Amino acid sequence: MLRKLLIVVLIVVVVLAVVIVTRTLLFIPPVLTAQKPQSFLIDEASIVRHMSEAITFPTISFGNAENTTREPFENFIAWLAETYPLVYSRLSTQRIGQYSLLYQWQGTGVGGKPILLTAHYDVVPVPQSSRDQWQHPPFAGEIKEGAVWGRGALDDKSAVVAIMEALTLLLESGYEPQRDIYVAFGHDEEVGGSEGAASIASELKARGVQIEWSLDEGSFVLDGIIPGLASPLAGINLSEKGFLTLQITAKSDGGHSSMPPHDMAIYTLAETLNDLQNFSFDNHLSSGPSAEMYLEIARHMPFTKRMLFANQWLFRPLLENALTASPVGAAMLRTTIAPTMLQAGIKENVLAPVARATVNLRIHPQDDIDDVITRLKQIIVRDGVSVDILNATPASPISSSNSAGFAALAEVSRRIFGDVVVAPGLTIAGTDSKHYQTVSQDAYRFNPMMIDSEDLATFHGVNERISIDNLTKATSFYAALIMESSQ
Ligand SMILES: [Zn+2]
Known part of the structure; x- marks a missing residue:
């Protein structure tokens, strides 16, 4: 009797083991086809200089609106127009909600619904008590040790600069998008975006614009941050809490x-x-x-x-x-x-x-x-x-990970960053996307820059900086993304 029972138990264990091992062996990533290489003629020195200049404007959002000094916002807007004349001469530009900006690059009209690339140029304050911990001053834009240093280098002025550089690159090359490309820069994301991104979304709604997908800040290409994952992870977030x-x-x-x-x-x-x-x-x-x-x-x-x-x-x-x-x-x-x-x-x-x-x-x-x-x-x-x-x-709606937009983001991430795992994800904090999502079928949240755990600690903290390599890669990413999704 006992012997029979033992045999039964043994059979169950073996069957279980076979099921578990088989399921594990089948649980592997799909083989991805070789990606098209992409190279742009990037003027690294000029991008780095522009990033450095962008940091010198203390466009700080304080919780209390009365504390916010408006002059740096005006100056930053003037600087954008001076620095990116081709964008200002070829795209239509509108100031919205006082200090936010909306650009429209009209497509040739055969490419489907528009897409929207967004970023914010306000930054969080630097507490006086932490100033002496900065290796390079937070609003000097110093270029040292292969990086541009200062508040906003990662969150999120680098995206503003990289998007403007990408537009300039494409305009210089004579590229014409088939669909409309909208670009929006918010000025109050760090305090909820209710004046900036919310007004931009209302403006788009009033114009009857329906965005197929938008891209805003979110996750990054995370290098060595996910335990057990050998390759960096490009996290394309589908929703925010x-x-x-x-x-x-x-x-x-x-x-x-x-x-x-x-x-x-x-x-x-x-x-x-x-x-x-x-x-x-x-x-x-x-x-x-x-x-x-x-x-x-x-x-x-x-x-x-x-x-x-x-x-x-x-x-x-x-x-x-x-x-x-x-x-x-x-x-x-x-x-x-x-x-x-x-x-x-x-x-x-x-x-x-x-x-x-x-x-x-x-x-x-x-x-x-x-x-x-x-x-x-x-x-x-x-x-x-x-x-x-x-x-x-409420939490924002969940965007699709099976759309053409997600596929374009995944494809361009692999092209620019090489051997990375691309996965959907969730933003656990709040971003301007909650506003943009009201006019956009899908809203994705991803910064095309590779960061490690040391960089992660600098968000809203001390020694925020962006590597020169990331600046050029982010520029290539946005340019490639516009081409990939609007050809
Ligand atoms: Zn941000």
């Missing part, structure tokens, strides 16, 4: 702290926050942009990792645990919850009758924002506690 802010208010009787009752507003609020800490929204590893990303990346990974992804029917709980162990991994897979502000009490010996917490959630595109709110109201149930919604922006 939504934004939900709640205020949780707990109330109780006030009084003297010498006679504290058992229930107090501060305790109730703390318990409520604890309830939230112990709760997680569902992970989205079976469908949607995060799932698409992991499936594509995993095909290029070593056998054991491939085995886990190829056999999610068996290993999904294990995978979800591993992937959500880091904050960025968890942010990729689900809606996140973060208390960000607390407020209670006025004096050390007075019981606070009211305690408030501000809680910020980032909504995964696979989650409906109304369902998220309903779910939260099922968790925040303690007596004396109420919830107010301060701000609710």
Whole structure:
């Protein structure tokens, strides 16, 4: 009897092993055909000089609009016109929402719906306390160690410069696009884009323009950042997370702290926050942009990792645990919850009758924002506690990874950056694309520049810089992309 049972167990184990190994061996990337090489006659010195000049304008967006000095924005706009005269003479140009810009390059009319290339030229401030950590001053645009240094070098003036250089390159060569090419530069992305990108989107809508796809900042060509992936990853993000802010208010009787009752507003609020800490929204590893990303990346990974992804029917709980162990991994897979502000009490010996917490959630595109709110109201149930919604922006729609636009982005990425893995992805922070997406069938989020983990730390931080190699590659990328998608 025991012997029979052992044989049965053995057979089951062998069958399982065969299924797991077969699925793993079949879980490999498709063979891609050789890519057309692309070379442009790039004037490296002039691109580098322009990037350096662009950084010297302190086009800083502060949270409070009154703090923002408008002069650098005017000067930057004047500098664009002086620096790229061919673009200004051949494309129609319009100022929108005070300091944002919209350019239209009219096509010959046979190429289908227009495309839109976008970037923003405002930057985040450099805190006084971090100035001495900069190896080269943040607004000097110094060219040192093979890079141009300063605030905005990666986020996102390099895209503005590279797009303008690419347009100039194509205009000089006599190239004519078949479809219309729109270019938009926002001036307030770092504070939500409600004046810039939102007004540009309204203008396009008013003109009746329907964009086939748009390209804005997003992921990069990530070199050595994804554990287990030998090649760099060109992440073309399909969507961005939504934004939900709640205020949780707990109330109780006030009084003297010498006679504290058992229930107090501060305790109730703390318990409520604890309830939230112990709760997680569902992970989205079976469908949607995060799932698409992991499936594509995993095909290029070593056998054991491939085995886990190829056999999610068996290993999904294990995978979800591993992937959500880091904050960025968890942010990729689900809606996140973060208390960000607390407020209670006025004096050390007075019981606070009211305690408030501000809680910020980032909504995964696979989650409906109304369902998220309903779910939260099922968790925040303690007596004396109420919830107010301060701000609710749903996640953006999910763009297609099977469109001609995505294919063009993937093809040109491989052409310019060589042996890279191209995969769809998700932007976990907010960008101007949420506005552009209202007039665009698909909105993609990708910067054609290769960065490593050291570069990643410089975003909104210190020592932001862009390599000269990245500047020339980004210029070639945008020029090749316009040709690829509009021939
Ligand atoms: Zn940015």
